[in-house]
Every structure is written in C-alpha cells, then in structure tokens.
Amino acid sequence: MTNEKIMIVEDEKIVALDIKDSLEHFGYSVPCMADSGEDAIKFIDQYRPDLILMDIVLKGKIDGIEAAKEIRDNYNIPVIYLTAYSDEKTLQRAKLTEPFGHILKPFDERELRTNIEIALYKQEKEKEKQFDREKCVNSLLDNIGDAVISTDINGNIKYINPLAEALTGYTKKEALGCRITNVFKIVCEEERVVEDPIRKVLREGAFFGLEDNTTLISKNNTRIPLDIIGSPVTNKKNEIIGAVIIFYDITDRKEIERSFHSYDISYC
Structure with missing residues (x-):
C-alpha cells in the first residue's frame, strides 16, 4: 500500500470522481479535487500533494498549462496532464512546463497507474540527487574557515x-527556522543597530562589508568585531530565493590596528 497523496484537477465532476476511485483502488490517497487552476494552486499549501493530475481545459481564468507553470516555478511537485487535446500548439505549450507525463483521454487504468508510478519514481530520484548535492555543499561549508549562514x-x-554556531552561540537546532536577526545580532558604533544583511542583499545584490566597526553580540553577550560578505541565492530563472552571509572574526586585526595606532601616538 502506498501513502502518496495525489491532487486531481478536473472540471468535469463525474470524470474526477472516476479518477479518484481508480487512484484509491491503486492505494493512493486523494486529499482534494479542484476544478480550476486557481483552486489547484491555492490547495497546494493546504494539502501538500505528492503529484498532480492536471486537465488542460479548466474553469476559471487560467488553464491547466498556466497552473502547471506556476506550480513548476514555485513548488517541486510533479504534474501529469490528463487531456483530450493533442493538437501541436497545445502540446508545445504543455512541453514548456516540463510535465512528468501526458495522457490522452480516454485512458485505461493501467496507463494511468504506469504514468503515476514512473512520475513518482523520477521525483524520488530527483530528491535523492538534490539531497546528495546539498549534503556535499553543506559538508564543504562545514569545513571552510569562515562562518556561514x-x-x-x-x-x-x-x-x-x-x-x-560558535561565534553566534546558537546551535544548529536553535537557529534553523529562526529569523537571522534573532541569531546574527550585529551593531556598529554607538550601539546603533546595523541594517538587516538580507535586506541589503535583496536591494543591492552581493555586498562586502556593512558598516565600519560592525560587531556581533553573541548569545552570551560576547562582543566580536566582524567583516561580513553577503551574496544572493538564485534559482534557475535567476530570481533571488535567499541569501548567504559569510562572516569572520577580526579581533586580531583590530588588536594590531590599536597597537599600531598607540605606537604612532607615543612616537610623536
């Protein structure tokens, strides 16, 4: 028995119920059905389906292809088209959304089940590849000589x-999911709060340094002078989806600067 959740997006209720019966017979669950592209997108956050069966002609202002494009751009959920339309123009539009399958109506249960199993298998392999990539990147970042968030x-x-973790005083368990400003607490001269580095990345892109004399206040109130680099994280469409902040303790440099300044004064 499988546990995958499949959303059905179909504007003909009888057809949708027939598909639902077939899916439940295969062992899948159907947490929701939608008859418009707008509802399909709205239901994703609520039900988190593992796969979507999408008709192309739907009620509402957007068709199944437009809905699938938005789902591809914003969610990592495979879509299989179920449609009676096989004209070249429709197929070319559908291809651009990179579906995991395209089944023409009418179809039989074996064809439906095979396409679903292949799509779920491909999705699982993609997740494994992504996990391996992230694991490799995180392993590299764990061992570099700078602090990274x-x-x-x-x-x-x-x-x-x-x-x-060592510089901020917060463990990974404490930090993950928190706002960066609650963990990475920085001030500058006269205790003035420094601009949120994420806002600076979103506004300016990559930056090197925030303000002079930027200081980190750790969880146990230790004060650590820092240099900071910020860089955007982008997706395949070059849209910013996050940021990386790299920072390092410059206490030794500050001590040398103070010593040098003191030496100049005494010499004069």
Whole structure:
C-alpha cells in the first residue's frame, strides 16, 4: 500500500470522481479535487500533494498549462496532464512546463497507474540527487574557515555551519527556522543597530562589508568585531530565493590596528 497523496484537477465532476476511485483502488490517497487552476494552486499549501493530475481545459481564468507553470516555478511537485487535446500548439505549450507525463483521454487504468508510478519514481530520484548535492555543499561549508549562514528570501535560517554556531552561540537546532536577526545580532558604533544583511542583499545584490566597526553580540553577550560578505541565492530563472552571509572574526586585526595606532601616538 502506498501513502502518496495525489491532487486531481478536473472540471468535469463525474470524470474526477472516476479518477479518484481508480487512484484509491491503486492505494493512493486523494486529499482534494479542484476544478480550476486557481483552486489547484491555492490547495497546494493546504494539502501538500505528492503529484498532480492536471486537465488542460479548466474553469476559471487560467488553464491547466498556466497552473502547471506556476506550480513548476514555485513548488517541486510533479504534474501529469490528463487531456483530450493533442493538437501541436497545445502540446508545445504543455512541453514548456516540463510535465512528468501526458495522457490522452480516454485512458485505461493501467496507463494511468504506469504514468503515476514512473512520475513518482523520477521525483524520488530527483530528491535523492538534490539531497546528495546539498549534503556535499553543506559538508564543504562545514569545513571552510569562515562562518556561514544561509536563509530563504524572508530571512529565515536554512543552514548554519559549526563556526557560525560558535561565534553566534546558537546551535544548529536553535537557529534553523529562526529569523537571522534573532541569531546574527550585529551593531556598529554607538550601539546603533546595523541594517538587516538580507535586506541589503535583496536591494543591492552581493555586498562586502556593512558598516565600519560592525560587531556581533553573541548569545552570551560576547562582543566580536566582524567583516561580513553577503551574496544572493538564485534559482534557475535567476530570481533571488535567499541569501548567504559569510562572516569572520577580526579581533586580531583590530588588536594590531590599536597597537599600531598607540605606537604612532607615543612616537610623536
């Protein structure tokens, strides 16, 4: 028995119910059905389906192809088209959304089941590849000589390496999911709060340094002078989806600067 959830997007209720019966017979669950592209997109956050069976002609202002494009751009959920339309123009539009399958109506249960199993298998393999890539990147970041924090576009922490844990005083368990400003607390001269580095990345792109004398205040109130680099994280469409903040302790450099300044004064 499988546990995958499949959303049906079909504007003909009888057809939708027939598909639902077939899916439940295969062992899948059908948490919701939609008859418009707008509802399909709205239901994703609520039901989190593992796969979507999408008709092309739907009620509402957007058709199944437009809905599938938005789902591809914003969610990592495979879509299989179920449609009676096989004209060249429709097929070319559908191809651009990179579907995991395209089944022409009428179809039999074996064809439906085979396409679903292949799509779910391909999706699982893609997740494994993504996990391996992330694991490799995180392993590299864990061992570099600088502190690293990465966030989503809203500034919520998605990754923090061991050196960043040590400098901020927050463990990975404490930091993940928190706003970066609640973990990476920085001020400058006269205790003035420094601009949120994520906002600066979103506004300017990559930056090197925030303000002079930027200081990190750790969880135990230790004050650590820092240099900071910020860089955007982008998706395949070159849209910013997050940020990486790299920072390093410059206490030794500050001590040398103070010593040098003191030496100049005494010499004069």
